[in-house]
Amino acid sequence: MISNTKCECGHQNHIGTVLCEACGKPLIELPDDGQMPAEMRYDGVARRSQKANPSWIDRIWNFFSSVKVAVWLIILTLIGASLGTIYPQEDTFINLDDPAAYYKQNYGNFGVIYHALGLSRTYQSWWFIGLLVMIGTSLVICSLDRVLPLYRALAKQQVRKHLQFLTRQQVVYAGAVPGDQNTWLDGFAKQLKKKRYRIWRDGDALLAEKNRFSRWGPYINHIGLIIFLLAVLGRGIPAWHMDQYISIDDGQTVPIPGTNFFVKNEKFTVEYYTDAELPPTLKGSVRPKMFNTKATLYQCTAACDDPTRDPVLERVKTHDIQVNHPLAYKGLKLYQYDFSEQLRLISVSPVIVNKKTGEQFGPFKLPMRNPALTYQVGPYTLELKDKFMDFGLDEQGRPMTKSRDPNAPAFVFLIKGPDLSAGGEPYIYFPKQNDKVKFGQDVLNRAVADKLDIRVNAMKDVSFSEYTTFLNVRVDKAMPFIWTGAAIFMIGVVIGFYWQHRRIWLRFDGGTLTLGAHTNKNNFGLRNEVAAALNRTGIDVPAKSLDNRRKTH
């Protein structure tokens, strides 16, 4: 539509230029009466997306660089995101075996439709992620499309502008000046300098500018967003991401799968609010105040995967893990997730009683986890042959363990000593009294049970865990990039919103002053600044009368 891009001042402009890059004369006549304030975005400079004969690459480029498209993408994302909040998302349930049935049962026909449309997994859906990727693409392309033209427009500014350029700004003044023209100009420049404007002069034309850097705000914030979005995508890389749950009894040390770290739960404590601390309506209710896992993190230095040997552990950190206070070590984070109240043995210190003589030997310390393979107790030698943490019998009646948690521990020793056969005799020991009765320890041990007994004499010889703590172990290598992106975004918006780029141009034509001023934001502030400078140099105009937009109605 535009063929002649050469301006009357002699400057050859790019296709798509709205205002001459040099003098600012409007190159495209607007359909209205030409009194509207000028299109000042990028000072009317052309962009790549404004080519005359676009190829298909150009068309994609144009699509993604359009702000209109960006707004649509943002609106669609917004609507899509809101759909996902109508019913709970599938991943908010710990284990949902049959999602379709769940939605049908709880939300009826709407639930069926909701699930069938995939809205129960909105935020993982291809179209939602697709929208985010398109916003990302658009961010990259629109920034590339505009940043150079903007740089060009701001780097080489001509001081003397076309008269029409001035009279079509948002803030305009035209009239005579009091006294000598040059003296007035010096005085006016001085006023603007006081307001931290930078001044350029070209004969009797002047350009005053401040806060140019604020124009880079949007580009900085878009870069922040791009980094943020890339980091979000990066979380999909398996090696960058780990998320698992471990449960640890008091005093227990467990390996953290996939790492060479071990973590020990020294002691878990939970504190509840006392009635005195609760308001009347909540008295008598159970309200937790604090959960705390005193945890020690170990690094394994040798024999880490060797089942026949104990791993060699080196303490790296001890920390009180609480909700809101995770243990953090080199990108590995341990969060307090949950706990359960469950009595479990940690260790017992029993004695061996010779039933014939009544003599007692010991005590010896028998931990549930990692017991020694042999114990020498008085005249007796105990060799550990087998152990079952959660004793039970399988279908054929053979002993087996139901789980790895010490719910019903049992130890099978080969015992040698007085009155026993030289090769030793097997003996099964249940540290818990009720297991001993339940599984019939004495029956199982037959004759040996008449010769000796292994028993705990007092409560002080038993140590047990009251709680099992559940920790969430996380590695998220993308996090630094997430925070960097967010920080850059914030810097960008602050620069862009809390400072405004202001420019004032003026020229004299036959003794008459014409002044035009522009800002990308805060016209009110600019108007007042110009009016104040004019007033101090002897031109008395109310700030409001400078506003060019007002004259259009």
Added chain:
Amino acid sequence: MNHLLDFSGGALIAALLIYSLSFVFFAIAVGGKKWSNREPAEHGRRWGWIAFGAALAGTAAHVTFFVTRWIAGGHIPTSNMYEFMTMLAMAVMLAFIVIYLIYRNILLGAFTLPLAVILIAYASVFPSEIQPLIPSLNSIWLRVHVTTAALGEAFFAVGFAAALVQLLRVVDFTRTDKAGRKARRWTEYTLVVIIIVIGFLVSVFSFRAAGYEADFQQTVVKTVNGQEQTYVQKVKYGLPPFVKPHNSETVSVKPFLGMEKPLFEAPSWMNGVNAGRKLNTIIWSLLSGLILYGILRLVARKQLGAVISPHLSDIDPEDLDEISYRAIAIGYPIFTLGALIFAMIWAQIAWSRFWGWDPKEVWALITWLFYTAYLHLRLSRGWQGSKSAWLAVIGFLVVLFTLIGVNLVIAGLHSYAGVS
């Protein structure tokens, strides 16, 4: 401690009264210009300063409330709906003070102060006792997140107030063509919505003052692990029941104007006893709001917009447009920082993930995307003026839905205790 709490409560009532006074002064500043034998500009300036002084005093009382409650409770008062809404009202006043100092616009005062009053009144619907924190809420980041987000939202609220003035200002009540009528109708609807909110507050507080109560119970049979279990759920209404919860029995109903039992039952898709109570509250709000509106219309004998509009004539719509936009532009970075970035930091520390698509999080994101769209639309010609004012109004509705609606309609991790 309890003395301090009483004092704190007193300070809030003082703030509420002073805000109301300040509103009256602003209204005099705006409306009194046309009174005889007055210099309009001088009148506006003088009453504007008096009103702004009152607003400052009210804010001081409000801050006193906040600080003393903080000391008495031992934690920053932002942890339930009552505390959050009163804090939001305080943030709105702080944002108002900032914008007022930049633009010195009395109309802004006349529209923002009622907003603060309504927010405090709304807060008072909720139980005001101090509740102890559960561990996940006991985090410095949570406090920073909630307060910063509220401040950002407060600037959006001021942007909304300015946009509303702008819309009332530009609506032309002499126009009778289609576009003109449409603009008038929508402006009037906005006023009706505000009056419905007032109707809600008036009915809740009137019946609370009268000690009104109605009780219902619902018996629910649930199958848990193959076993049938029976629960009895009770609910107490503070407003006379037009509608009772679905499938419920009436325990007791105080008669009101001869109404001794509910007129009908909530539909079956409204599960639970609280859904019935909420529906009843909505019916009451609509009814009392519409009656209130009807009375105002009868007194005024014309659309309310037509009553207000003439008083706004000496400010340029372009200035209002800029005030509204500036408030939003100032609020946007604060909102981003508070509602998204600090929220992500807190979520990372407390829940071990910075983002979890929890409904409250999603709605904070939606609010942010909405204002992002607003900012980008304003980059193009033709989207300044009334169109962008409407966006500022809708944006604030999105903010309110995020703050209140999500808790009422959708429950999530963030749901506050005692939400009605």
